[in-house]
Amino acid sequence: MWGKAAAVALLALAVGYLYHTGTDLPARALRYYVTTTTPPGATPTGAEHRPGEPSLERAIASAWETLITPPSRQWSKVAVGVNACVDVVVSGVGLLQASALDPGPGLDHEVLHSREDLKEAFIHYMERGAAAERFFSDEEVFQRIARAAAEYPGAKLYVGGNAALIGQKLASYPEITVLLCGPVGPKLHEMLDEQIVVPPDSLQESDEYHLILEYQAGEQWGSTRAPQANRFIFSHDVSNGEMSSLETFVASLEDFQPDLVVLSGLHMMEGQGRLVWEERLKEAVAVISEIRKDVPVHLELASMTDPDYMNSIMQEQVMPIVSSIGLNEQELLFLAQAGGGPHADLPSWDGVPDVGRVSDILLWILEEHGRSEPSAEAELTRIHFHTLAYHVLATVDGYWGNQAAAVMAGARVASTQACGVRTVDAEAVELKAPVAFSSSHGEPRAALTLDPAEPITVWRRGSVTFHFSPVLVCKQPLRTVGLGDAISAEGLVYSELKPQQMF
Template identity: 80%
Template sequence: MWRKASVAALLALAVGYLYHGCPELPEQLLHYISPASSHSSPQSQHRLEQVISNAWDSLITLPTRQWTRVAVGVNACVDVVVSGVGLLQALALDPGSGLDHEVLHSKEDLREAFVHFMERGAAAERFFSDKEVFRRIARAAAEYPGAKLYVGGNAALIGQKLATYPALMVLLCGPVGPKLHEMLDEQIVVPPGSLQETDEYHLILEYKAGEQWGSTRAPQANRFIFSHDVSNGEMSSLETFVASLEEFQPDLVVLSGLHMMEGQGRQLWEERLKEAVAAISDIGKDIPIHLELASMTDRDYMNSIMQEVMPIVSSIGLNEQELLFLSQAGGGPHAHLATWKGVPDVGQVSDILLWILERHGRSDPSSEADLTRVHFHTLAYHVLATVDGYWANQVAAVTAGARVASSQACGTRTVDATKVELKAPLRFHSSHSEARVALSLDPAAPVTVWRRGNVTFHMTPVLVCKQPLRTVGLGDAISAEGLVYSELKSQQPF
C-alpha cells in the first residue's frame, strides 16, 4: 500500500506532468494537490479522478424526451480478438519497420501496417484483399490461446449498447450469421432479410500500453482491425435496412459501415455511394440520422462522404484520426498536419469541428443541410459541438460518453478512480488560429463550454483506464451513450 505522503507527491507530479510543464496551475486545481491532503487517509484524499467521476454522476440525467425506437445499420460481424504481437509471431513473422497500406494484400503488408500503427498507439482498420490468405490467418487467430469472440461491427456494437436500456426497442440490420445472431442481445430485433447462412469475421489485433515487439513500443493500448468482408464492404444490407424502417417506425436512425466500402475499389464505391445517398434520402425528414465514421485512407472517398452524405444526416461521431483525415481530404483547418502529436490540441479540434458545421452543416442559417451535431472523441477528452437551437441535454450526453469510455475499458460497471488517470490538458484554448479564449478544467464541474458563432462546444476529460481490458468498440459505446442522453428539440430555429 502506498504511503499517504507518496500518494500526495505522486498526484502533484502527475498534475504537473499533465500540465506539460507550465509553472502555473489552474486555480481550481490547487485544492486537489495541497499539502494538507497528505494528512488525510487514502480513502478520503482529494483525488482528481474521484472528484471528476462524482461530478459526472451528478451531471448525467436522462433527457425529458427520450428515444423509444432506434434503428441501427448496416455493418455487423463476429470479432475475433487476439494479441496482435502473439498472432503475428504465430504466423512466423518477424518484427521490423512499419509501413501503412491502404489495402492489405499479404501477411507482410499486415505486419508492416500493424507495426506502423502500434508504434503510434493509433487505431486503424484495413481490408485484406486475398480471401484464402485471410481465411488461413482467421483460422490461426481463432485457434490462438486466449482468443475471444465478440459481437462486432459498428452497427451491431451500437445496437448492443442501446439494448442495455430496457425502455429502448432496437432494430439491427446488417449481415447477421448464425453465430452473431446467437450472441446478440435478445432485445434486438433482426429483420429476416438481414439473416445469412454464414458469419463475417473481423480480426482484432490488440496491444497493451508499453508492449514491445522488436524495436517497436506501443505508447498506449489500442488495436488494429482487418477483414475480408464483402457483405459489409458492399453495404449489401442498406436497402433492406431502409425498407424495414417503414414498419419499425423509429424515432432515431444510426448508420455506420460506409468505411467498409473503401477497400472495394473506386468504381464500386462511387456507384454504391450514390445508391446509399438515394437510400438515406428516402428516410423521412422528421427522423434524425446519426452517422458513425471509422478509419479511412482514401481522400477522394472521404471527400465524397463529406459532400454527399454529411449534409443529409443530423449527427456524426468520429475520433481524432477521422477528424484530421476529414480536414485533410476537404482542405479544412490544420490540414497541413501529418498526424496529431500526443493529445490532440483542443483549439485545433475546435477549429475543425466548427469548419465541418459551417461547410457541411446547418451553422449557416441559409444552408439546407441537416447536420447540426458532431460528437468527437479521443483518448484524453471528448467534445460535443452543436448548432444552437437543435439539441438539448448535451452536458449529460458528453459526460455519459466519457464515463462509459472509462468504465468499459476497465471492465467495471462504474468508474473505479484507482484504475484510471487524467490525461486531458488542464489549460487549453477555444481556437488555435483566430481570436481565442483561454479555458481550463475544473474537476468539480468537468464540462467546459464555449461558443463560436451559433455553435456551442461541450468538452469533458476522459479518465483513461491504466490497464484496459478491451479497446474494441469503445467509440461505438461512446456514441451510443451520447445519443441516449441527447434530446432533439422539437422547435427548429430556421
C-alpha cells in the first residue's frame, strides 16, 4: 500500500516538474518514464500500451533503418595502423580460478608485474563494469598465463588490436580498400579479410597475443558482482608497445594515397616506461606530421593511466595534429582529469555517464585543444564519444557532414555486433539511455529529450554541434571486445568531410 502511494507521489512530482519547467517530453518517452516508475499492476493515465504501437526498442530500430543514410561522398581508400595482434578471449573468472587465484579486494595497477597484480586489477574493473587494458611486465609469467588461456575450455582466437579491428570493419564495405600496417604474424594474416592490403614490411614471423578476460552482467566472484558485461585486456606486447610499424605505415601512404587515415596504438607505449615513451612519442609526432594536410587523420584512443603521458598526447603532441578522435567514458574522464578540464574532480562515473557532463568535457576538448576558431592552429574538429547506453558526436561547424546518420550508425552497430546479428532484434535489446537530459551540467543549459520515433537529439554550444543517439543494449552479449573499434569505424564510414574545408 505504502509502496504504491510512494510511486504515485513520485509520479505526480515528476509530471509536475516537467509541466512547470516546460520540458516537452515526447509521448512515448513519458509513457516509458511512467511505466518504469510504476509498481506492477498499476496503470497510470497516459501510460497504457496502445494497441499496435511498437515498443520503444522497436520504434528506435525502425527509425534507424529510415534515418541512417550514406554520405554523398564516401571514402574509397583508408589506411589503418599501427597496432595488430591475435586476441585470446576467455572467461576472466574461469581462467583466474583455474590459475589457483582466490577472490579478494580489487586494486588498480598501472603496470602488472605478477599474477596477484592481474587478479587485483581484474576485480577492480569487474566490480565497476568498466573496460581496461594493461601491460604485463614479466614475459615468462605472461607466456605461462597465455598458454593456459589458449587451452582453457571455450577459449576463442580472434583478430585483435584496434587498428586490425577497425580495418576488418572497414573492409566489410566492398567499396573501401584498406591498408593495414602493424605487427602481422602468420595466424593474424590468415584471419584478416582478403580485402585488406598488408605491406611486406609489416609481416613478421610470430604473432603478438593479447589476453581478453571477459565477464558477464551479474557474474559474481567472491563478493564482487559485475554490474554489466565488459572485459579486461592485458599483454606483454613489445612490438605494439613501441609502435614499431609506425614508420612503415607512414612510408606506405605515398604509394597507397588514402583519403582517410586511422591511427591507433598510442596507449600501448605507456607500459614501456617514461624514458621510452617520451622519446618515441616525439618521433611518432614527427612521422605523423608528414601525412598530407588534406588527408584527415582519426585517432582512436584506449585505456591509459599516466596523466603525464595523456597530457603529452593531448596538449603538446598528437591531438593537435589529428582531425578526429574516438573514445569511451573512461578515456573521456581521464582526459579531463589529466588536463584539468571540466568535472576533473569526479573520481569515476556513477552508472550511465551524465550527458551534460559529457557535453561539457567534449566542448572543452574542442575549444582548448581543437579548431573551434578558424584562427586556431590545431586540426581537431570531431569527437566520437561512445558509452554503453548512448553515443555523442561533437563536431566543429563547417567541417563534417552526415553526422546524425554517423552517430546512429555507430549506435546500431553496437547493438548488432554485441548480439551477433545482422539487423537489430528488438526483443534481444533494451533501452538504457536517459529519455530526458541537459545540454550542460552547469549554466546555461537546455532541457533535452529523446523521441524514439526520431532517435537523434541535436544541440549547439558556440561553434560546436552535438548529435546524441541512444544505444539499444544487447541483453545477452556474445562478445564485448572490439565494440568501440567497430563503432568508430562505422561512424567514419557514414561521415563526410566537407570539401570546402581542408585540414
